[in-house]
Amino acid sequence: MEDKIPKFDVILQAAIKVIGQKGYHNAKIKDISNEADVADGTIYNYFSNKEDILVTIFRIKLEDYVNKAQQEIEGIDDTVEKLRILIRYHLKVMSENPDLANVLQIELRQPSKDMRMKVRRHLKNYFNVIENVINDGIKKGVFKKDLHIYLAREMYFGTLDEVVSTWVFSGQHWGLMDHVDELTEMFFKAFN
């Protein structure tokens, strides 16, 4: 009767919630299986091991993020407008999925080389979205010619990450999206 959500998705969602709230190392397989309402063993029918769950979260969610973000700026011409849309989209995704925000921001910074290798490609695409816009802005003369593109990207992601982090840890009392315009303006000026 019910349209059944595939077990894979149920588990993945449960994992995001649990890992987002407890962190990867404190999240037990049992916590995830409880949250997903399946048996421990069932998880191993869909994921090869615990790390694979984390990698899969990155893979699927970053891919999804990149696709949706690209769609958002599809057809937009104005660089600053693209910037604003991306900022808004980023903060929207994160504010709607604080657990996912936690997973992406914290676990992505694991010093484990191994883990980073495994998501490098998806991370690259994730970075590309904003790098393309920055590049575009430079070409169009909206941003200064000698803008250091990596520095700009680091400022963009670093700032947004920090804003989201503060918001997540502060208990999410205020609206994460209240500052879209101000941030847009700050980036615009910084890049000029």
Next chain:
Amino acid sequence: MEDKIPKFDVILQAAIKVIGQKGYHNAKIKDISNEADVADGTIYNYFSNKEDILVTIFRIKLEDYVNKAQQEIEGIDDTVEKLRILIRYHLKVMSENPDLANVLQIELRQPSKDMRMKVRRHLKNYFNVIENVINDGIKKGVFKKDLHIYLAREMYFGTLDEVVSTWVFSGQHWGLMDHVDELTEMFFKAFN
């Protein structure tokens, strides 16, 4: 006669190295004791448990950072110059202690409430250094009147964190301090 480094410092330094490279959860007590060249049990003569090691690193290092950073800008009047000095100091500390950088940046974001409570005060002082400069800049008219101070702080730390993170993960091939002036300029413009 022997120049003896106190065991406490030896262990703390070993812990910074190991935790910085492997992350808190992957760093085993045995790894730290091996690195420090002491027995496992010796660690427990100086720290009450594993978490205490991490908290102590934060406490001592943030305290030290704040003190030294304050000294650096002591007597400087020009806001932009203070900003430049802080950026340089930050990148200098981090580039000289990449392991410490990892510990501070990554482990500080552990979602463990307990942990965050324990470093909150030191973190507050850490934030205060830059917030004071920003405030000062606003008063002096160097930065715009309605600059959102938290947003500015988040941009400052977020950006520097991301720059350091990228540098750490990339294998530290390039000079972390090459971009002090460019970053200073970007912040100056963003805050205006």
Next chain:
Amino acid sequence: MEDKIPKFDVILQAAIKVIGQKGYHNAKIKDISNEADVADGTIYNYFSNKEDILVTIFRIKLEDYVNKAQQEIEGIDDTVEKLRILIRYHLKVMSENPDLANVLQIELRQPSKDMRMKVRRHLKNYFNVIENVINDGIKKGVFKKDLHIYLAREMYFGTLDEVVSTWVFSGQHWGLMDHVDELTEMFFKAFN
């Protein structure tokens, strides 16, 4: 098809044997798991920790003892006969389970306040069996009017404990139940 003894019982029995022979502190979890022929971890599927094993032994065994002892004297009217039956039952249980005897008698006296709190209720019921008989005897005039009931109970349990202890430590060469009648007579006279 297989006559399967539940793991819980297997572990409990193994624990009684090992703890009875070595004492609680000298009995290692590995000893118990070896004796039970299960993995260490399996024990923790049935008991929350080592102390819980000990408390559970007390709970189950004292409960069982009290129930069976009550049944034994069910319907008996003569006080001295009830006394004799209880003594015989006590010595029978202990002689058939010397390890259990050890656990109950020795470990029950651990000075750990915590432990004593946890078995207090069961211990109370255990004491009640004989106290009821003594009370009954007083009312019926079989024992003297001013018999100090706690003193009588202490003599009863103290004596039986010591008899069993000596028997256990001596290597159980002689028959523990050889002296049922003599003990009955001694108590009867002492209580008069």
Next chain:
Amino acid sequence: MEDKIPKFDVILQAAIKVIGQKGYHNAKIKDISNEADVADGTIYNYFSNKEDILVTIFRIKLEDYVNKAQQEIEGIDDTVEKLRILIRYHLKVMSENPDLANVLQIELRQPSKDMRMKVRRHLKNYFNVIENVINDGIKKGVFKKDLHIYLAREMYFGTLDEVVSTWVFSGQHWGLMDHVDELTEMFFKAFN
């Protein structure tokens, strides 16, 4: 200036207090050294290891008990009077040294064969005091001819142990020596 108590005695007394209150296994060498106000290492100048402390307590205290108990009944002729004196002496010693009472009663029941071997001789002398009185009573016709001497000794020690145990665990609210006469009478009748 102060007449110095030998360190050996200080440590032994501290050990009795700590072991009596916490039990042998929960009593740490550090607890004992703290209580004795000496360094850990100092203890090993007087005792070869932790077990040796316990054995020494038994040896010295049981020896002392036996000597004093013998003195108490020296020259007394009446068997029942000797019995009363011994009971009074036992309860007096225990009520004045509840920690010692704990050590003797609880730790003596360790199922460790090893430990019991090491105090067997002293325990034998301890038992002999009352056994001699019982024997004497039989010869004199004060106790019945066919009294089973071991059973009588077990009743004597078992009862007194239980009385003391109850008193120790109950928090020592009441007077341990209130029941000397009643106990004497009960034993006298039981042995007849």
Next chain:
DNA sequence: TATGAATGAGAATTCATTCAT
């Protein structure tokens, strides 16, 4: 596929004992 009991390697921590001072 789904289950969850069983597994056992692995980790943090304790503490009796040693020994250089």
Next chain:
DNA sequence: TATGAATGAATTCTCATTCAT
């Protein structure tokens, strides 16, 4: 003798993973 920092073997408990049902 006295000290107490250092040691490291030993122990309890955890939890990712397996596999018979």
